[in-house]
């Protein structure tokens with residue numbers, strides 16, 4: 001019998017593969033995935049943060065079953081449906097007043113960011129957008145056009161896009177220097193090449209995740225917000241990966257002390273079902289009818305799942321849980337650091353954690369990182385890597401991860417690091433997995 005991974009390779013297009021090891025699952029529950037051999041895999045990724053409540057969560061199952069048992073159509077394009085309206089009302093109730101205008105519903109972080117990028121230019125008449133080097137806002141043409149991640153080099157960028165450095169305390173001489181350099185760069189741009197009155201919006205990630213889980217220096221974004229308000233530039237917070245409780249606050253931007261004009265939700269919003277949302281002022285989000293739509297946008301099934309996710313996050317105060325278990329996780333990682341030279345930096349907020357692996361003089365340990373995730377998988381732990389140098393282990397588990405599961409994960413990671421550092425993982429084991 002051909003194995004599931006081999007069948008996958010023989011049938012599915014590799015254009016959507018972002019593979020690090022031969023993961024092939026047949027089911028899952030809570031923080032665990034089950035592979036075809038019956039192995040239980042502790043999942044520290046939750047499908048890049050999408051399975052925000054873990055796998056097979058009863059609240060999501062019940063919501064989806066109810067929505068499918070009395071299905072209010074399959075779209076909100078040409079008619080209102082109750083779950084989509086209830087979700088929009090709920091999202092408007094949890095965002096800052098300045099963003100509480102209208103809700104656009106989509107499938108993915110990509111289509112939501114793409115729609116916002118189009119809408120801010122169309123609605124303001126301003127042709128420019130600022131975003132960060134290293135930013136990942138999506139995988140569609142329009143969202144790649146405003147992204148700065150090196151994995152998308154060569155893909156056409158928006159004509160009015162300016163990419164600016166994201167302050168990295170680990171690599172730019174500490175938080176103060178990193179912040180000062182990034183702000184000076186912005187001042188130079190606004191003084192000449194990028195007239196601020198031509199800028200429609202500034203896209204930010206409150207933690208730059210695919211760029212390397214980089215936590216910005218304190219107050220950096222308050223300075224950015226002040227600049228934006230001075231020139232009438234809309235602040236867009238891309239909360240797709242680190243929002244909705246993951247950072248230890250409901251919204252990750254709360255850690256920055258800012259109030260964005262537009263907020264983009266995705267991934268964990270649907271608890272594993274495809275749904276995204278962009279919430280912003282009516283002047284932008286009501287720019288024009290029939291401006292951005294796809295057939296099953298706002299479908300009642302995914303909207304119901306999202307409502308169940310938001311209910312669960314609120315009822316179980318999962319933001320506080322994420323803060324608590326995230327602190328436990330990073331404390332265990334800090335202990336790990338003392339016995340593993342590969343571990344250069346540990347950073348994150350709540351259950352959005354990055355571990356940067358380096359060699360001498362902080363040289364990115366790209367190959368070793370690929371081996372660590374491969375070896376961790378062999379030992380029963382699923383985690384992937386991010387970063388502009390593909391050397392940052394990313395941890396975005398279920399928001400329900402327990403302290404015991406966190407401890408188990410770190411025990412496995414400890415063994416994987418030791419095996420790689422001891423040269424017990426051959427180069428050829430990762431040869432077939434291209435990663436980013």
Ligand SMILES: Cc1ncc(COP(=O)(O)O)c(/C=N/[C@@H]2CCCCNC2=O)c1O
Nearest residue numbers: 048108109110136137138139238240241266
């Ligand atoms: C901050 C942020 N904004 C938007 C997106 C795009 O979301 P979709 O992949 O759902 O279209 C993402 C998606 N990030 C990628 C998804 C592809 C696999 C690589 N890892 C990610 O988390 C994101 O992190």
